[in-house]
Amino acid sequence: MPELPEVETIARTIAPHVTGRIISAAEVRWARTIASPTARKFAGQVKGQRIIGVSRRAKYLILQLEDYNLLIHLRMSGDLMVRMGKIKAEKHDRLLLALRAEDGRQSHLAFNDTRKFGRVWLTDQPETVLGSLGPEPLGRDFTPQWLYENLRKRRRQLKPLLLDQTFLAGVGNIYADESLHKAKLHPLGLSNSVTKKQAEALHEAIRSVLREGIRRNGASIDWVYRGGEYQNYFRVYDREGKPCPVCGTGIQKLTVGQRGTHICPKCQVIERK
DNA sequence: CTGGCTCCCTGAATGC
DNA sequence: TGCATTCAGGGAGCCA
Numbered sequence: 001m002p003e004l005p006e007v008e009t010i011a012r013t014i015a016p017h018v019t020g021r022i023i024s025a026a027e028v029r030w031a032r033t034i035a036s037p038t039a040r041k042f043a044g045q046v047k048g049q050r051i052i053g054v055s056r057r058a059k060y061l062i063l064q065l066e067d068y069n070l071l072i073h074l075r076m077s078g079d080l081m082v083r084m085g086k087i088k089a090e091k092h093d094r095l096l097l098a099l100r101a102e103d104g105r106q107s108h109l110a111f112n113d114t115r116k117f118g119r120v121w122l123t124d125q126p127e128t129v130l131g132s133l134g135p136e137p138l139g140r141d142f143t144p145q146w147l148y149e150n151l152r153k154r155r156r157q158l159k160p161l162l163l164d165q166t167f168l169a170g171v172g173n174i175y176a177d178e179s180l181h182k183a184k185l186h187p188l189g190l191s192n193s194v195t196k197k198q199a200e201a202l203h204e205a206i207r208s209v210l211r212e213g214i215r216r217n218g219a220s221i222d223w224v225y226r227g228g229e230y231q232n233y234f235r236v237y238d239r240e241g242k243p244c245p246v247c248g249t250g251i252q253k254l255t256v257g258q259r260g261t262h263i264c265p266k267c268q269v270i271e272r273k
Numbered sequence: 274c275t276g277g278c279t280c281c282c283t284g285a286a287t288g289c
Numbered sequence: 290t291g292c293a294t295t296c297a298g299g300g301a302g303c304c305a
Contacts, residue, residue: 001298032281059299075299077283092283115282117299156275165300173298258277260297 002074004137004170005213007059009228010080015054017082018063018109021099022050030094033111035119042122046070046097058133058169062126069126072111078118083108095120133169137206142168148199151191158194159187160257162206171206174219174237177262179205181236181244186270187256187263236262 002010026046031039049065056062061080063070072080082099084107089096095111111120121129135141154161161167162176171179180187182205185198194202213219218228231238235245240253244264252265 003299073299076297113282114284115298117282119300154274160276163299258279258298 001076001172001174002078002218003059003172003175003213004056004210005175005216005230006218006228007056007061007074007170008214009218010074011054011056011061014080014082014109017107018051018099019053020051021101021107023047023065023097024100024106025098027089027096027098028094029089029096030113030116032116033094033113033118033120035121036123042120046122051099057130058136058165059172060130068122068124071121071123071126071129073119074113075115075117075119077115078111078113081110081112083110094118132166134165134167135169137168137170137210142203142207144200144203147203148194148196151194151199151202153192155190155192157187157256158185158189158191158202159259159261161191163257163259168206170210173259173261174234175206175209175213177237178209178235181262181264181268182209184267186268187254187261189270236264238262 023046026043028034028039028043034042037045045068049067052064052066054061054063059073061072061074063072074080086106087108090110090112092112092114093110094113094116097109099107099109101107111118123129135146150167158180159176162171162179163173179202183198183202185194185202212233213230216228216230216233219230220228236251239251239262241250243249244251244267247264247266249264249266251262254261254263
């Protein structure tokens with residue numbers, strides 16, 4: 001499932017192939033993919049728009065157009081790829097944007113999404129979609145002090161809080177498990193009992209895990225393969241029964257906040273004082 | 274404010 | 290072999 005590093009990887013991959021191109025046509029192949037406006041309006045409004053740039057906010061991919069922002073959330077199984085020349089739609093393609101380069105060459109930006117959870121917004125007010133997101137974990141606002149203070153303000157289980165996009169934006173199930181293991185914190189630990197030292201460790205863990213994810217071009221798991229390699233470096237995620245890389249204890253899988261969660265039962269203990 | 278549950282979907286895994 | 294059932298998972302929405 002694409003999280004921050006995977007979306008960042010996709011943004012970097014497609015940017016050189018789409019920037020400067022003009023969207024000459026849009027084919028909506030699954031209407032519910034378009035969150036706003038309606039599928040019909042979408043095609044009309046996006047047609048003729050030039051792509052100015054590609055960026056990312058949390059798990060949203062942002063195509064900056066002349067008059068709009070095209071926001072794409074890949075959710076579980078979404079993927080974006082550029083296909084050169086004239087193409088036919090492939091299985092699970094939900095949206096196809098025909099692109100025309102300055103020299104007339106044609107290509108397509110395809111949004112492929114097996115499970116149909118992904119969504120696309122075309123809007124001139126991106127903050128209506130992105131406005132409630134928490135800070136970027138790799139951004140300047142996310143400091144150890146900020147994390148400590150905001151963990152203490154709440155009384156939440158650590159993992160659900162890390163997954164809460166209004167608290168911190170971009171961390172998903174994989175990187176939450178990896179971060180908590182690296183910081184030696186239990187996913188069920190309460191946010192308001194975290195010490196300053198633990199908050200600093202968690203801050204460092206989140207950043208380093210996300211940075212390594214980006215360095216490895218993200219993780220390629222399930223049937224979505226993007227060439228990323230981070231899945232080969234998981235500490236705990238999807239490693240039930242395998243040894244903890246720190247102490248060798250068998251990794252356990254449990255459910256936290258209705259999410260599959262992986263921990264080392266020896267390294268990650270809820271502290272009581 | 275918090276946590277639990279359901280829904281949206283498909284394909285892989287499992288059961289008989 | 291084949292059919293039916295179960296399940297994962299991001300995020301919104303609902304409820305207690």
